[in-house]
Amino acid sequence: MTPPNWLPRSRACTGRPGVGEPPTRLVRITGQLERKAVAPVALTARVKDELAKVVVPRQSARVAETAALLRFAGQMQVIAGRLVLEAELDSGDVARRLAESLTEMYGVEVHEHTISPGGASKNSRHLLRVTEGTRDLSRRLGLVTRSGHPVVGLPPQVISGTVADNEAAWRGAFLAQGFLTEPGRSSALEVVCPCQEAALALVGAARRLGIAARTKETRGTDRVVIRDGDAIGALLTRMGAQQVRLEWEDKRLRRESRSTANRLANFDDANLRRSARAAVAAAARVERAMQILGDDVPEHLAEAGQLRVAHRQASLEELGRLADPQMTKDAVAGRIRRLLSMADKRAEELGLSDTNEAVTDDLLEGA
Helix, strand or coil, rough: CCCCCCCCCHHHHHCCCCCCCCCHHHHHHHHHHHHHHHHCCHHHHHHHHHCCCCCCCCCHHHHHHHHHHHHEEEEEECCCEEEEEEEEECCCCHHHHHHHHHHHHHHHEEEEEECCCCCCCCEEEEEECCCCCCHHHHHHCCCCCCCCCCCCCCCHHHHCHHHHHHHHHHHHHHHHHEECCCCCCCCCEEEEEEHHHHHHHHHHHHHHHHCCCEEEEECEEEEEEEEEHHHHHHHHHCCCCHHHHHHHHHHHHHHHHHHHHHHHHHHHHHHHHHHHHHHHHHHHHHHHHHHHHHHCCHHHHHHHHHHHHHCCCHHHHHHHHCCCCCHHHHHHHHHHHHHHHHHHHHHHCCCCHHHHHHHHHHHHCCC
């Protein structure tokens, strides 16, 4: 009899038929290795350490967490003619939590083995194995139907369960295959899933918690991803990692404050540069206007023009304060505008180049 493998070899779950070792198993392991290469282990480990200490008073929620842990980290296979349930985890605390739940709720004996680091893995792994009562255990957890067919998503009692059950399912999935990145432009909370159906079921559980999540496939590996900072914080609290959520939010706020300050500083610098260039360009045009008009410049316009030429990078407000008597910046701007208009009109009558010819690229680059 074919074991009710939770990482099915069917095309529906893996996208291609399996040969030898189940492809989804290989993909899942590949996903773990990819995750190890990019995930901030310290932050993820702190989340899992806190979640492993969460006390779950409701029996249904504890069942949901256990089922999700096994669904996302476990598989069934026949070893020496016996149906065996295995779950491989990266945290000793999580492994002990799962073993205690299985023993206390279902009375099964759980054997734990530590896998030493090797190959691409730099940390020890913890393998849990149940060899007796496996068929009954999988049915009671809702991981297989009464007819023995595997449930490819999440158990029905979790999908139709309470809010606490959905929170527990997310906690179990994260303990099995989740990771959290540092807050920033690419911050994310992700869970590597055994197949697309499991990913969609997890997205549905998040939706029932009021959290928007989406599925993503990367190199054949299905994932559930949450990128919104508020949603990540809310889910951490929902799962039970409130302390890490506070630390994560604090880092996020500090980073956003720095980013905002940098943007404002860059904005101010850009405004100053634009103002300086405009002032230099205006001074060059005024100088050209004075040459075109010669002695025909009205005295009040000449005074404004001379101020502009003498103080090339000063603002209009500063020019107004330098005038005698002082003027408003609007008055200064109006006089300079009339001076330029008069000069351009005279240049057109005489067939000369207008004041804009005085503004060159070299002049602006040096401003």
